[in-house]
Amino acid sequence: SQTIHQWPATLVQPVGSPLSLECTVEGTSNPNLYWYRQAAGRGLQLLFYSVGIGQISSEVPQNLSASRPQDRQFILSSKKLLLSDSGFYLCAWSVPPVYTGELFFGEGSRLTVL
C-alpha cells in the first residue's frame, strides 16, 4: 500500500533562518507531488507541484522553493524565513493526472517562525 511521510512534524525557527521540510512517498511510482500551506482560517494554498523529477511549478511568488531530487521525494526550502511563513504545511501526492481527484495527504508540518 502507499504511504506518505512528512517531517519534521513540528518546527520552531527564528526569523532569517533556513528551512527544509521533507516529504517521501512509498508504494507508488511517478506520483504528482504537491506542497500546500494552511494558514489559520484561510484554507489551503497551493505552493508548488511537481509532475516529475526536477519539474517544479510555483503557484505563489514568495521566498520558498521546492525541489524533487528523486521520484518520490519532495523538499520545501527557504534560505531566510519570514514571520509570514508560519503555518501548517501539507505534502500530498496523486496518481497522474488528477482526474481521480484524490489527493493523499501527509500528516503535516507545523512551522512557527519567531
Add this chain to the structure above:
Amino acid sequence: AQSVTQPDIHITVSEGASLELRCNYSYGATPYLFWYVQSPGQGLQLLLKYFSGDTLVQGIKGFEAEFKRSQSSFNLRKPSVHWSDAAEYFCAVGAGGDYKLSFGAGTTVTVRA
C-alpha cells in the same frame, strides 16, 4: 481559473441532528468536485467526489453531496452527526486536464452533546 466559496466558517450542531455544509464554485465548464475532512492537527482525507453522472454522490462516514449545476453548488450533508464528525471540512474544485485542486477556506464543525 476555478474558485470555491464556503460561506459558513463555523457550524455548531447537536449530536444526532442533521448537517449541511455549503459549497459554491466558479468554473466555466463541468468541474470535478470534492469534499475533504481534516481532524485537528492531521492531514486531509477524501470524503467523496463528483465527476459526472448521478448528481447525488455517496461518500464515506455516511456523508453525501449533491451537485446542482444551476446553482453552482455542491453541498455536503449527513442525516445524523456523531461526535466524531467534529472536524474541518473543505470543498475543492478541479478542472479537467489540470493537475491542481482549488480549495475553499473550510468550515469548522463543532458537535455538542
